[in-house]
Amino acid sequence: MASTTSAAALASIATSTTLVGQHQLYSRIRLATPADVPHIHKLIYQMAVFQNETHLFTATESSLASTLFNSPPFQSFTVFILEVSSKPFKNIHSPAFLPIERTVLVDHVAADPEAETFKSVVANEDGDDNVTVAGFVLFVPSYTTFAGKPGFHVEDLLVRECYRRKSFGKMLLSAVAEQAVKMGFKRVEWSVLEWNVNAIKFYEEMGAKVLTEWRVCRLTGDALEAYGDANY
Amino acid sequence: MASTTSAAALASIATSTTLVGQHQLYSRIRLATPADVPHIHKLIYQMAVFQNETHLFTATESSLASTLFNSPPFQSFTVFILEVSSKPFKNIHSPAFLPIERTVLVDHVAADPEAETFKSVVANEDGDDNVTVAGFVLFVPSYTTFAGKPGFHVEDLLVRECYRRKSFGKMLLSAVAEQAVKMGFKRVEWSVLEWNVNAIKFYEEMGAKVLTEWRVCRLTGDALEAYGDANY
Numbered sequence: 438m439a440s441t442t443s444a445a446a447l448a449s450i451a452t453s454t455t456l457v458g459q460h461q462l463y464s465r466i467r468l469a470t471p472a473d474v475p476h477i478h479k480l481i482y483q484m485a486v487f488q489n490e491t492h493l494f495t496a497t498e499s500s501l502a503s504t505l506f507n508s509p510p511f512q513s514f515t516v517f518i519l520e521v522s523s524k525p526f527k528n529i530h531s532p533a534f535l536p537i538e539r540t541v542l543v544d545h546v547a548a549d550p551e552a553e554t555f556k557s558v559v560a561n562e563d564g565d566d567n568v569t570v571a572g573f574v575l576f577v578p579s580y581t582t583f584a585g586k587p588g589f590h591v592e593d594l595l596v597r598e599c600y601r602r603k604s605f606g607k608m609l610l611s612a613v614a615e616q617a618v619k620m621g622f623k624r625v626e627w628s629v630l631e632w633n634v635n636a637i638k639f640y641e642e643m644g645a646k647v648l649t650e651w652r653v654c655r656l657t658g659d660a661l662e663a664y665g666d667a668n669y
Numbered sequence: 670m671a672s673t674t675s676a677a678a679l680a681s682i683a684t685s686t687t688l689v690g691q692h693q694l695y696s697r698i699r700l701a702t703p704a705d706v707p708h709i710h711k712l713i714y715q716m717a718v719f720q721n722e723t724h725l726f727t728a729t730e731s732s733l734a735s736t737l738f739n740s741p742p743f744q745s746f747t748v749f750i751l752e753v754s755s756k757p758f759k760n761i762h763s764p765a766f767l768p769i770e771r772t773v774l775v776d777h778v779a780a781d782p783e784a785e786t787f788k789s790v791v792a793n794e795d796g797d798d799n800v801t802v803a804g805f806v807l808f809v810p811s812y813t814t815f816a817g818k819p820g821f822h823v824e825d826l827l828v829r830e831c832y833r834r835k836s837f838g839k840m841l842l843s844a845v846a847e848q849a850v851k852m853g854f855k856r857v858e859w860s861v862l863e864w865n866v867n868a869i870k871f872y873e874e875m876g877a878k879v880l881t882e883w884r885v886c887r888l889t890g891d892a893l894e895a896y897g898d899a900n901y
Binding site: 478481484485490493494495496497500501504506512513514530531575577578579580581582583584585586587590592593611614615617618620624625626627628629630631632637640643644645646647648649650651652654655656657660661662663664665 | 687692710713716717722725726727728729732733736744746762788808809810811812813814815816817818819820822824825843846847848851855856857858859860861862863864869872875876877878879880881882883884885887888889892893894895896897
């Protein structure tokens with residue numbers, strides 16, 4: 438599994454002047470908390486649908502809750518949540534990561550058929566009852582051996598369908614890159630499907646290089662479990 | 670950077686009977702300690718030479734020492750060291766990981782031109798003065814989003830040239846897989862060069878699948894540093 442944001446989902450960017458008929462859409466990236474788990478679970482399922490891989494989807498809210506929050510942010514598995522609102526955000530307490538806010542100008546605020554399902558529990562706890570979870574990125578430290586320095590590997594990134602084409606995918610990936618630089622990390626990596634030329638073009642425009650010679654080897658399922666027997 | 674062990678380096682396996690002219694080579698996989706850093710540094714350099722990428726080699730003993738041992742083993746960056754000896758190993762104290770030992774039968778014990786350089790400091794501290802560092806594997810937790818479970822990503826694996834073709838690469842990779850199963854992890858991944866057909870064949874024989882559709886995107890250097898400026 439890897440980044441699934443299509444380039445088309447990431448194209449437009451806000452201009453500085455509001456034109457007639459345009460609306461402001463407030464967006465925020467913040468650290469996930471355990472209260473986000475039900476939303477993260479649903480977002481991962483949407484990603485499995487998008488990739489035609491629902492047969493591989495076995496994650497439960499319980500498996501996510503028990504694995505995602507055992508280390509301080511950025512030391513191990515880390516999730517950023519993308520939220521949107523038609524009103525400015527109230528401040529949240531987040532000492533480990535100052536939330537990133539952007540105001541996006543859109544021609545029309547698309548109807549969100551799942552607005553109620555994806556109502557932000559975390560924002561609501563802070564008295565913000567108008568906030569919707571629109572996407573996420575899950576990343577984890579990697580290691581750049583030749584540099585002797587850490588990096589980040591972006592495992593998955595998703596922007597919900599009705600919020601695509603508003604630069605939110607770029608905003609999420611940029612937030613990971615910015616955090617990497619802040620921490621002195623030397624690399625951010627992720628995977629892309631080789632036929633997704635729009636995404637590849639977009640990533641290259643972001644400054645990434647696509648490594649054409651390397652292939653990922655994956656050991657899972659029974660083939661992996663066989664190594665649990667010391668007599669393999 | 671990724672696994673560089675060629676399939677040829679991993680082919681033969683010890684039989685259970687010692688034939689005339691054969692010798693026993695004792696081998697052990699154990700967790701690295703900070704005392705191994707000078708050896709790890711030299712092994713990474715040998716990997717850079719092997720990959721024709723010495724221009725990318727900026728790791729120092731100091732950068733390795735300050736980044737590799739900040740978390741308990743298996744929670745973040747983790748290094749297994751491969752050691753060889755012509756005599757049985759003395760026990761070492763390693764509560765976090767029981768060392769894995771194998772005795773390999775070889776037709777002749779190849780001369781190791783760097784035996785003195787790679788003399789094991791850690792084994793020597795335990796009174797074992799005959800032990801040589803022969804390779805390493807560096808791995809780090811990853812996350813299988815669809816399963817909601819951790820995995821391991823193998824960042825680099827190297828067996829020194831004079832110890833290749835003795836199954837040590839397989840032994841190192843298997844040790845990572847075994848540890849993954851022990852911890853309930855659901856995936857082990859690594860990268861391979863697509864033209865390295867011998868390695869791919871070997872990995873497939875180990876049960877791995879090669880993901881042909883996915884490509885790695887990498888953001889490094891100035892392109893990454895640009896994201897440190899909040900105005901990117």
